[in-house]
Amino acid sequence: MSFVKNYIGEVWGAVKSLATGMKLTGQYALRHKKEKITQQYPDNKDTLKLPERFRGEVVLIHDENNEHACTGCTACELACPNGSIKIITKFDLTPEGKKKKAVDTFVYHLDLCTMCNLCIEACPTDAIKMAQTFEHSVTDRNKLIKVLNKPGSKIREGVEEKKSQ
Amino acid sequence: MWSLQNIADKVHDWLYLTFNPTLAMLFEFVIIGALAIGLFAMLGLILIYMERKVSAWMQLRLGPNRVGPKGIFQTMADTLKLIVKEGMTPDGADKLLFHIAPFLVMIVAMVVLAPLMFAKGFQIWDINIGVFFITAVSSISVIGVLMAGWASNNKYSLLGAMRSGAQIVSYELSAGLSILAVIVLTGSLKLSDIIASQENGWWIFKGHLPVWIAFVIFIIAVTAETNRAPFDLAEAESELTAGFHTEYSGMKFALFFLAEYVNIFVVCALGATLFLGGWMPLHFGTNTQFNKVMDYIPSVVWFFGKTFFLIFVIMWFRWTFPRLRIDQLLHLEWKYLLPISMINLLLATLIAIMNWHF
Amino acid sequence: MTEEVVITDQDDLIINVGPQHPSTHGVLHLVITLNGETVKKVEPHLGYIHRSIEKMCESLTYRQFIYTTSRMDYLSSHINNHCCAMCVEKGLQVEVPPRAQVIRVLMDELTRLASHQLWWGALAMDVGALTPFFLAFREREMINDIMEETCGTRLTMNYMVPGGVMADIHPNFQRRVHEFLAHFKRKIDEYDELITDNIIFQNRTKGIGFISKEDAISYGMSGPSARGSGVQCDIRKLYPYEVYDKLQFKEIIESGGDCFARYMVRMKEMKQSMSIVEQLIDNIPEGDFQAKTKNVLKLPKGEFYSRVETARGELGVYIISEGGTTPYRIKFRSPGYSNLSALDHMTRGQKIGDMVAIMGTLDLVIPDIDR
Structure with missing residues (x-):
């Protein structure tokens, strides 16, 4: 019986860990309008300001x-x-x-x-x-x-x- | 009310009235062929665009946004690029197999579209063994993959093809068994019968535990069957660079790519048909007001809505999970999915015999 | 360490992985002998990105040669520069002002954080998950911006000079580091949710690429890769430099010896680095950021050695001086080279997919190996 319990516990733990990851990416997909890490480079040319120490x-x-x-x-x-x-x-x-x-x-x-x-x-x-x-x-x-x-x-x-x- | 069924019937009647039956049938074949190719191309464009957007949203990016409004023409531009690209054939490749393979994969993906019911009464071929036809024909695509891998004369391709062979052959078992759970409850392999049996409720709602388990197993198994992450071992990018299509370029590569997406569509459509009621609108018991509103939505919208929801879930998997290793993949199938789906099938049979479902 | 030499059978499949391959993170060339999916032997071939930095340094002055080391392990360029600057300071007998010391340690730890973040994203990509890469880059970008503001460049800094640092920290530095810490503390749990706790990832790494403590020492492994096998080798603890002996931090040691242990070492090290930055960021002493040095540096005749803990392991800089303005001979002991040498030992009998995961957890940077 303990074998079956372990087996089910294993499957449950696995599914739970996968669901946690999916929750995270799902949340990111839902609020995709708010959070962006990319810069729209040629468009933001006017506002793009590099720090004064930047070595160009x-x-x-x-x-x-x-x-x-x-x-x-x-x-x-x-x-x-x-x-x-x-x-x-x-x-x-x-x-x-x-x-x-x-x-x-x-x-x-x-x-x-x-x-x-x-x-x-x-x-x-x-x-x-x-x-x-x-x-x-x-x-x-x-x-x-x-x-x-x-x-x-x-x-x-x-x-x-x-x-x- | 406007429906695809009316249009199809009218065209059919008009053709048979105007021409003699042979000619009319020939015309119907041509129309269906054109529609199938059109759907094939459209699905490729839409699904690739969708994949790009979904991945971008999950990865905090914007996705394609330059070609056309919101970047909707990006896929078309890419296809154009692939068409004009030179199709290289490596030295030492088996020329015949190398050229046939992508077409074989594509043809399989198109043939499987035949028994699908896209809307109420709108179906190419209402064959009485519809589900069986889909599972049988879709397993031919592994031959195309193996051909591509073998003919490329590339070790990466060969490894990818071998992995793909092992993977598809084993995952077809649990996919088939989970489909059987619904077949047992319905008592028919005909897709129109299966949909008709869900008139008072989709199987996912009225099928109790066995159908839920079957649904989960089905989704996992078809993800593996279509070589999608986390089961994309056949083309495992970080291990085999591109797996079985490493040596393909230009339009031949595009055909593999398109076939992958059409395969996803087909399996998701099958999942929607079996578990989510196909084109059946969502009904809640005797709440007639709600049901009337739901009925007002055309059946084709229901069908594609459910299918695209499942496609989104499969894309969601891809952009979340790491890839399995080949032995773990087979472990998962033979040690977990297969035993569970076998027991599940027994459970479903029990429920079907005792008539415990609604 | 007695290993039987595998003689390649005729039936074995020999695959060239690299020099252009997505998972070698650069131009490493591995000749792997396969038996089906199982790896029998891995033979690394080097030299594709050899720029003879050591020889080049012999013609550069003691101020000039430091910038070349940014191009070795480009992910921990600050730490490389730091080591070179320390070695020259040893020869010159220069005392670095306390402010410069603290700034150096801060920069080192921020670099270590950025390097580990990139490693995390790249490892996740190696095992097949693509989204973590972007999450890692979100945090790394903040560090890069901080670096850009203070040092002027984002990757190859050359901020450490003999006697201190090139410029004082930017007025915004402390505020932005605080912002970063607050942000990263919230987000590091996402790393665990997405990858560490993921059952697929755990299966891909647990029990894979095992190397025992003895073997790790024999191969000369260092850094997080060796600490995953239980070797105590953190230079910051064993031979403290700058202000590390006054700081409160733990040396992370895992005894697993497999990929997951090496993974956990780096994940926990990120938290330790954050705590070091937290301890120092509000306690930067006032004073000079650079000691007064002569315009033309001349090291006395002799041999000088300094060692630091980079994000990948122990980096040693060995200078032989003849008393002139340029070194007579320079040798870098790079961590990647010795870590790579253990790859063959770890991958024997594993699958191809494991090899990718093992390379990922070794955190190889190819220019560091080739120099």
Whole structure:
């Protein structure tokens, strides 16, 4: 008799455990309108706001006078673990006639970048930062090699002094 | 009142009046064939859309919502994609069997539609062994699955096909026995008789314990027979990638896919017919007011409503449970379902003899 | 550990599972010998995602090499980075400020929670249930959002630097962690309802993939997989680092040795991790988040080793320094590799479906095995 009791108990326990699971999914199916975990991505583009620390790509900060804070010290280039940054420097002539090192082209390989944030940490003048853009897909790989300093931009006054302090 | 029976009768009368009997019968065949293919395609589209939505609701997702309003054309777009896709045949495959298999599975799924009663008096073929016909023909589909698995020349496919063979053959036993419980109470294999016997109450209400047990066993067994999760061992995705249809692509894959859904429809329709009264509206004793309201709903709505409810239950299973292992699957059948359904059949016989049901 | 060597018969069915297979969670290649449905032998083939991280590290400075370890066990990237940072700190003799220590432990435990949640969903998917994956991702998404806000990335953080952490925690951090804890406490019961108590799942895992305590030690298993066999191997308890010795938490040990025991270890570990986060979240000490270090780090000549408990087991980082700015040699002791080596032992005589469940409970991350 105990065999039959065990048998029925087994079947009952099994059915109960299955019913518990079905209750849960059934509840989710019933209130499917309220709870959603997916984002409707291209539709929510306007409201989608990424946190300010999000690492999207490296940008060189330009102000309204088209001036940036990059001195061309190549600290970021040295800090980069995989060679995403290449800074080509030139020598400007200061009004006093002295030669001064300045950035000519700030080349940034987005295709190599791993968003490790080490360049931002290394920059002594806070000239670069991580932007919150994330739609990086392009049809040509060459478009991922970017020049960060805008044409005609120059270094902001007073940055050099601040750095040496 | 508008009903499918009237339309069918009118078409039938008109055909026989206008043409000679042979030609009229030929025309009827053509019409029925077109309707069956149409139903086949519609069911595929609707059920796949339904599965996607049900799964999405249970998984806190939206489901298809881009193609057409609420994504209703998503399945059509997918079908279009599958049609234009190249149908690959692997090297070393048995070409003939490989190409026949999906059609065999599909034809079986279509033939089984014949004795189903879709509405009051609306039936393709009221054969006197209707239930037997359905169980007999639907077991042919395992041959198609085995053919597909063997002919693909792929070890995953072969394993999937072998699993499917073992599974379908053993689960047909308990499915058959649970159907028998209702047959014993009705005393007929004819689907129209079975429905007629439920005029004063569906079997699930008036059949007492044996019919409830038979109903539960029937649902479990047909879930296994149609290779649906948690018994989807034939195509166990995480084990055999796609099981017996691993090597199929394009429209041949789509035929397997469609046949699966039509099979679900057929078994659920059978379940609705046997246990839930087919197209019979819901009646409560002598409460005539309520019964009149229920009668007002067309019988075709009743039939499809019950069928789709059962389909929903089977989908519910799929999106809740983990998969069984092959030996546990056979354990469940031979150690639990078969003995229970055998004892259950005896109980049903006892009730039928003693006339204990209403 | 004496096992007879199975000589493959001619009749045996040899199947290549992977490198592209839904249940290998990556590019693991298993050559399995079958007798019908029964597995006779499993032979893992590695190397499909070998990126030679160890060799790469030899050309990177001590600040730079840490980011590569995020790509090893990508589900516990914080913990990997932590271990590397600790090893460098050992060489530099730098004292990490208490605030940084607490932030590190918090991040580690949140990572462990996220990793276990993903493991739970993936295991459920391996045994055939698809819905749990989405429930697990609902909770994991909250942790990812917290990480995104504080660290800037969601998966490969590189937040730990030698001497502390890269940035201070975000002002919202504590509030959002509280929200997450409140949410997860309500939802963890659903995990049990849906999977743990499910009779099908229990049948799929109980008594499957048994490995004894002795064998687990012999194969060098670690982490939850070994603790399921009763091995006491939690590095957080045995060799406490950072603030773990001041915390109240239990080392979960199950004696079953089967898939279900390994499953239960991880389920209970989630609760322990939650309790650790709860203890620390309101008690983050004030102070610096990073110790002052030189711009160019140079480790003294010698050998340095540090070990942590990742979500998968013991991770060891071994650095040989010649006194320069780059390591002379780096070796990672990854938990996945030794756990994988026990797969053959566990799967002998089981069914194909069991093999998938066993791999699921071993919680393999293939880039961690290959590096």
